Amino acid sequence: MTYDFLPSVAAPLARLIEEFHKLPGIGPKSAQRLAYYLIRMPADEARSLAEAVLAVKERVIFCAVCQNITESSPCYLCSHEGRDRSRICVVEEPLDVLSLERTQAYKGLYHVLHGVISPANGIGPDDLKLRELMDRLKDSQVGEVILATNPSLEGENTSMYIQRMLSPLGLRVTRLARGLPVGGDLEYADEVTLSRALEGRQEV
Amino acid sequence: MTTAPKTYKTEAIVLRHHPIGEADYLLTLFTPNQGKLRAVARGARRIKSKLGGHVEPPMRTSLFMVKGQNLDTVNQAEALEGFRPLREDLNRLSQALYMLEMVDAFSQEEQANYPVYRLVLDSLRSLSGDAPPALLPYFQLRLLDHSGFRPELHRCVECERALEPDRHAFSPSQGGALCDSCHPPGVSILPMSLNSIKALRFLQRENMTSAERLALGQDTLAELERLLGALIRHVLDRDVKASRFVQQVAQGRPVEPAGLSRTDRGKL
Numbered sequence: 114m115t116y117d118f119l120p121s122v123a124a125p126l127a128r129l130i131e132e133f134h135k136l137p138g139i140g141p142k143s144a145q146r147l148a149y150y151l152i153r154m155p156a157d158e159a160r161s162l163a164e165a166v167l168a169v170k171e172r173v174i175f176c177a178v179c180q181n182i183t184e185s186s187p188c189y190l191c192s193h194e195g196r197d198r199s200r201i202c203v204v205e206e207p208l209d210v211l212s213l214e215r216t217q218a219y220k221g222l223y224h225v226l227h228g229v230i231s232p233a234n235g236i237g238p239d240d241l242k243l244r245e246l247m248d249r250l251k252d253s254q255v256g257e258v259i260l261a262t263n264p265s266l267e268g269e270n271t272s273m274y275i276q277r278m279l280s281p282l283g284l285r286v287t288r289l290a291r292g293l294p295v296g297g298d299l300e301y302a303d304e305v306t307l308s309r310a311l312e313g314r315q316e317v
Numbered sequence: 318m319t320t321a322p323k324t325y326k327t328e329a330i331v332l333r334h335h336p337i338g339e340a341d342y343l344l345t346l347f348t349p350n351q352g353k354l355r356a357v358a359r360g361a362r363r364i365k366s367k368l369g370g371h372v373e374p375p376m377r378t379s380l381f382m383v384k385g386q387n388l389d390t391v392n393q394a395e396a397l398e399g400f401r402p403l404r405e406d407l408n409r410l411s412q413a414l415y416m417l418e419m420v421d422a423f424s425q426e427e428q429a430n431y432p433v434y435r436l437v438l439d440s441l442r443s444l445s446g447d448a449p450p451a452l453l454p455y456f457q458l459r460l461l462d463h464s465g466f467r468p469e470l471h472r473c474v475e476c477e478r479a480l481e482p483d484r485h486a487f488s489p490s491q492g493g494a495l496c497d498s499c500h501p502p503g504v505s506i507l508p509m510s511l512n513s514i515k516a517l518r519f520l521q522r523e524n525m526t527s528a529e530r531l532a533l534g535q536d537t538l539a540e541l542e543r544l545l546g547a548l549i550r551h552v553l554d555r556d557v558k559a560s561r562f563v564q565q566v567a568q569g570r571p572v573e574p575a576g577l578s579r580t581d582r583g584k585l
Contacts, residue, residue, distance in 0.1 A: 230562070232411070232414050232415070232418065232558055232559035232561070232562035232563075233333055233414065233417070233418045233421070233558055233559055234558070235558045237561060237562055237565065238562075238565065265334075265373060266334070266373050266374050266375075266404070269404055269405075269410075270407070270410055270411075270414070273405075273406075273407040273410070274407060274566075277407060277569075294364045294365045296365060297365050298367070301367035302370065303369075303370030303371045303373075303376075303395075303396045303399065304396055304399045304401075305370060305373075305396070305399040305401055305404070306370045308401070
């Protein structure tokens with residue numbers, strides 16, 4: 114989209130509208146609204162926003178070990194003394210690390226794939242951080258890899274792919290259990306979830 | 318004046334789901350009577366969603382839908398068939414993903430094509446069962462048939478004479494076989510062995526039960542894949558993206574990410 118045909122829009126403003134329009138979920142109208150909102154914003158707030166955008170591009174990097182988003186490499190979790198270095202939990206996205214950390218039940222390390230195999234969208238194994246995972250496992254003290262991809266079609270697919278990829282290494286490879294969510298309702302459970310929950314039933 | 322009903326029920330095979338919004342999925346569905354549909358499943362990505370587990374590809378599911386201005390919304394869903402064996406085996410799953418993408422690519426929205434619905438359903442069931450080797454070429458041929466692109470395998474596509482059982486070639490752009498004496502200029506031609514043309518004719522003629530019993534050598538299978546792949550590429554004017562994944566999985570390739578640029582590392 115270009116505003117060249119609208120000479121009545123000041124050039125800097127037109128440029129801002131175009132930049133907003135590139136963002137996901139922002140259509141032409143939203144882009145215009147955001148741009149006009151910024152004009153009325155106090156100068157220091159606008160500067161702070163601009164600085165935040167720059168800082169995130171300049172200071173945030175991938176951790177060379179776990180590929181998570183971090184300010185320093187190796188990241189906080191990878192360099193933390195108290196973590197269990199014999200386990201790696203493989204997740205799809207950086208946000209999944211946050212979710213797992215919130216449980217406070219896992220003390221091992223992570224590996225972030227930054228995506229999931231999705232052939233229909235043209236995302237293959239080569240587009241994920243799989244080579245980094247293999248490099249990491251080659252000469253390490255890791256004894257278990259926990260596959261914590263989503264229990265969706267793509268997540269299962271990715272998980273099976275990694276499982277196959279790791280099998281020559283002779284590691285213990287585990288998958289997060291699939292079953293009923295806390296607070297859920299049996300009535301709404303699908304057959305795959307329910308049959309897996311049955312298989313994974315436990316002595317009480 | 319009667320107003321159109323605002324809700325309807327249908328069963329569907331879920332071809333694709335695409336995350337949209339905070340926790341929703343945009344679904345691509347294939348239904349027996351309305352063909353391909355797109356619909357929103359609100360909240361389906363939430364772990365406690367009552368829809369989530371019922372609208373995962375490639376499930377066959379029973380849906381209660383509400384008509385919307387642009388897109389219909391899934392109000393209730395109940396999985397009818399989960400094809401679990403297929404979801405738990407990488408080879409089968411990769412083939413299923415390929416089939417789903419093919420159906421999506423070959424169908425237009427809201428154009429009913431019941432034979433295609435039957436074909437996908439039977440193929441998914443077969444994949445969940447014995448997963449016979451000839452299933453994929455059978456599926457490809459049938460889908461081409463039902464979409465109006467049936468390849469000609471009995472007459473030369475150039476001179477229209479009946480093919481003699483000697484050397485043949487295959488012309489993807491003309492959609493069929495060529496006899497030994499025809500070499501149309503400027504057309505890319507693939508060699509086709511006698512075994513391949515026999516197998517193709519058999520699969521084109523027979524039903525799925527016979528196709529499931531057809532034993533094919535690795536060489537013939539690979540050739541069928543080349544021939545049909547080229548025809549499909551010509552018809553769609555693009556690659557079926559999942560085909561590369563099917564090959565990667567079939568080759569049992571561990572992981573050899575080709576040309577992953579090391580310069581990407583440590584940078585966003």
